[in-house]
Amino acid sequence: MRKFALAAVAGVAALTALFTPAVASATPGRGVSATVIAQWTVGNTDYVLRKITIAPGSPASPGTTGWHSHEGNLYGKVLSGTLTHYKSDCSVDGVYNKGDSIMEPAGADHVHEGRNEGTTPMVLEVLYVLPHGAPLSDDAPNPGCSFD
Numbered sequence: 001m002r003k004f005a006l007a008a009v010a011g012v013a014a015l016t017a018l019f020t021p022a023v024a025s026a027t028p029g030r031g032v033s034a035t036v037i038a039q040w041t042v043g044n045t046d047y048v049l050r051k052i053t054i055a056p057g058s059p060a061s062p063g064t065t066g067w068h069s070h071e072g073n074l075y076g077k078v079l080s081g082t083l084t085h086y087k088s089d090c091s092v093d094g095v096y097n098k099g100d101s102i103m104e105p106a107g108a109d110h111v112h113e114g115r116n117e118g119t120t121p122m123v124l125e126v127l128y129v130l131p132h133g134a135p136l137s138d139d140a141p142n143p144g145c146s147f148d
Contacts, residue, residue, distance in 0.1 A: 029054075029063070029064040029066030029113075030055075030063055030064050031056075031063030031116070032052065032053070032055075032063060032066075033052075033053050033055075034050050034051065034052045035050065035051050036049070037050060037051055037125075041132055044132045045072075045129060045131065045132060046133070046134065047127065047128065047130075048127070048130070049125070049126070049127050049128075050125070050126050050128070050136075051079075051124070051126075052124045052125075053121050053122070054081075054115070054122045054124075055116065056081075056116050056117075056119050056120060056122075057116065059117070062115045062116050063115065063116040064115045064148070065114040065137075066113060066139065066148075067088070067112070067113050067139070067142055067143065068111065068112070068113070068137040068138060068139050068140050069106075069107060069108050069109075069110050069111045069137065069140055070106055070107075070138070071106055071107075071135070071138065072128060072129045072134060073103065073104065073106050073129050074102075074103065074127065074128050075101070075102075075103055075127045075129070076101065076103075076104075076124050076125060076126040076127070077099070077102075077125050078097060078098050078099065078100050078101075080098050080120070080121065080122065081097075081098070081116060081120050081122030081123060082095060082096065082097050082116070082117070082118045082122060083095070083096040083102065083116065084115045084117045085102065085112060085114055085115075086112060086113045086114075086115065086145070087112055088110075088111040088112065088140075088143040089143075090143070090147075093112075102124075108138065111140045111143060
């Protein structure tokens, strides 16, 4: 019975991912690639599960998401590498290593940038919980930091 239940859940997730329209995303930063693992909508909420990779780049020019915010909350887990997370006041509000979890709150008042300042690719699995039809992220200008 347990195998049947797991197969049913996997089947529903796969069908939902195939037949749910994609949610638009903002332009990725430097060295970022992402793959949608699954997506579904319940009521007025879109759920998108993605695997995001940020390349290491160089010390002067690390891989980065670019400055952005989200219209819904995000919940992530670092699968490999190290994510350095910057707030819009240019300060580091977290350094996340393999196995660490991160939560990004919703709202334009939570502009941030994720950077890979390490020497290996940083891989993050993220669940986006967004208002139906919202983009994955909203680009924002550099808030005045000496880096981009």
